[in-house]
Amino acid sequence: MSQLLRLRRTLKFPRALGLTLISIVLGFFVGAIVLLVAGYNPLEAYGIMIFGVFGLPRYISYTIIIAAPLILTGLSVTFAFRTGLFNIGAEGQFIAGSIAAVIVGHFVRLPIILHVPLVFVSAMVAGALWGSISGFLKARYGVHEVISTIMLNWLALYMNNYLIKLPFLHRVGTEASQKIQDTARIDILGVWKTSPEGREWRMENPFWGDILRSEINLGILFALIAAMVVWYIINRTTLGYELRAVGYNQDAANYGGIPVKKSMTVSMAIAGALAGAAGGIQIMGVTQEITVLAAMEGNGFDGIAVSLIGANTPIGVVLSGFLFGALRYGGTKIQPALGAPRELINIVMGTIVYFIAMPNLFTLLQERYFSWKKKRLDISLPKEAGGESKNV
């Protein structure tokens, strides 16, 4: 009996992973069909993408650069989701975080050892405030978080564009803000690598030199640490316990004495902080400035897909963040090489999300066409174990 239970638990995780992998394969398959129909050779296109991601050291480093903020916004959506909230607002929280990072990064003068953490924390606080507005509105007035976060996304976008135009922040002659101080930058050797000595060293060391041609930065470290912290909060702390209880069943949580309304606000604040951190590392590591946005950039929206593909678990989000980063970067390579539209990767990602969203399809297929032993075990066990009442 206990052996069966252990077996069952070990089976559970690979099953979810298996479904995800099948979905990913199917996503690429559908993408291939679209390419074929559009008159491109899918094998060639995918070949170019694979080389475009792994072909050179700096390609890998670009993938990592793109993955880092996606992992953070993915974590943001995951955290809210695990506590019963749907955070569509990672986009706006990302913008709020990047604005705060630029302001604190430009106007505050501190040594690098203090400046970098201060900017990072500022971005998180700004994102947290932005997110907690939605949490508060839901807790206090019952405003659905999907509505309020979408509204706040637009507010953030227009606030971004408005602030850039103000004299104190505007960089004359550009559509962008002032740049952050060098002491706030987290790109690795960012200043040195363009100096004469730096250029010379890069010529002599082609591997590292090539990596340094990208804006390789510490953002990925922050993202990985954040993933661990999120896992810990959700699974090991009383805060995570409270938030999960509220997410699964508000009535029972309330009955057990957990402050439901406070939990909603706290949850959205933490989710917002994660998305704000994504905005922060993007400023500190890559752009060093905010620019006028004509439309949403999609950093937060992609976080929703990353979270779903990652099965709403921190480890899954890290993996799917890398996958998404690779696709996003590799996708840019097929356009110049083949003339195939880079939007193809959106089709692939979208299809993966669709397949993941219908696990029942796989269960159905499995029941119809394969009678897997382990699947049978899965169904029969709770009945046999729970239905027994001989000696109640």
Add this chain to the structure above:
Amino acid sequence: MMAQNESNIAVDLRGISKHFGTFVANDDISISIMKGEVHALLGENGAGKTTLMKALYGMHRPTSGKIFLWGKEVDVTDPKVAISLGIGMVHQHFMLVRPFTVTQNIILGMEPTGLFGAIDFLQSRKRVEELSKKYGLLVDPDALIEDISVGMEQRVEILKALYRGAEILILDEPTAVLTPQEIDDLMGIIRNLTVEGKTVIIITHKLKEIKHIADRCTIIRRGKKIDTVRVHDVTEQDLARMMVGREVNFDVPRGPFNPGTVALEVRKVSSLDGRGLPALKDLSFTLQKGEILAIAGVDGNGQTELAEVLTGLRNLVSGNIFLRNEDIKNLTTKDIIRKGLVAIPQDRQKFGLVLEFSVSENIILQEYDKPTFSRNGILLNDAIHDYSAELIEKFDVRPPVPEYKASELSGGNQQKVIIAREVSQNPDVLIANQPTRGLDVGAIEFVHRALIEQRDRGKAVLLISLELDEVLGLADRILVLYEGKIVGELEAAQADEQKVGILMAGGQL
């Protein structure tokens, strides 16, 4: 077994088996159901009663076996076929369009049309009225579903089946949602149906109803047919034994009645219900240590609000609630629990458990922030595991695995988890609001034992129950709640079904 005249057999199920994966829900079940009889299918939750009837009604195909109707083999591929063969089924959850009238619901899907395809409402309304009169259903054909009671909704469902020409009517747990009075009415309706030659199959786990209404009863246990018996020839005890597979004790032994000091005093409490209407009106009573005080009454007379007021989920309009000598009026649930009042909630899946949580996570639901289970905001998983394992063993939760999800347990085992959690906090007062709702016989016995054990240990127990048998069987003292007021108080010794029943209906002794 009675002599069976072939032509009298309405339904003949022969060797029906239904497998889900390797789980066998029905194992080679054969039953012959006679025309004009009331045939009960008895079994615990999950025994396979409903699965069997769904096969007859065409909601799924049996893995093997044959179905004969009136002596002819039939292939019931879906409910439409079943209806055309004269089979009707009233499900546990009604399937009615709430903003529609009774008539509109009944004709839905087979509307009689007149000129230019317009629905002939007059004709169908007349048909509905006739049928309603013939079987004593007393349904108003023009009432909106959202305005009528649950009992009436059930009658509309029955009417719907009759309108479609049902000769064989399957009722799935028909009394689960009804008040005692409505149950009596339903019994009358079933009798009218059989008088008119209809065949009725009732799925149930309530022994009393079977004794009351059924002619024969087939007992199913864990997917297998145990026996078909004539109800007249067996006792409730016999039926219970066949259903559960062992002797069942209806009378739980209890110590002498030895009431102590007042543990809880409710003084002139008034409160509103969810719609803002008065639900509790100047309610006063006291609860002593070492007694089980039962609140009897028909559903909807203020029971829910009383439990919510006592557990901090609903605010008072006026009055006071004293726990020992401390006013706990309008405190939060958590504070009330910490002061020694715990509750078994009415709806265990909504209020009692977080179904997606493991058993151990549910066990610490009210105590996770105590130093025993967490320090500096970090959960102490080993301590939580050990404590849960201890309670699981003590309260015999099956399967005995703390990591098992609450949603994977049977209803009875879910209730054990809640009782384990509440009782283990060593409360002074335990409030049990319909603690056995939806449980089968074995689990009910366990819950009753647990309540009596609390009483014998000198705790105060407030039992809120709609089941008259439960109230009479457990209580030391009985209060009857009617329209938000206490309308009568009886000592257990002088109480009987009739007296309590009269008070419940708003009458006077």
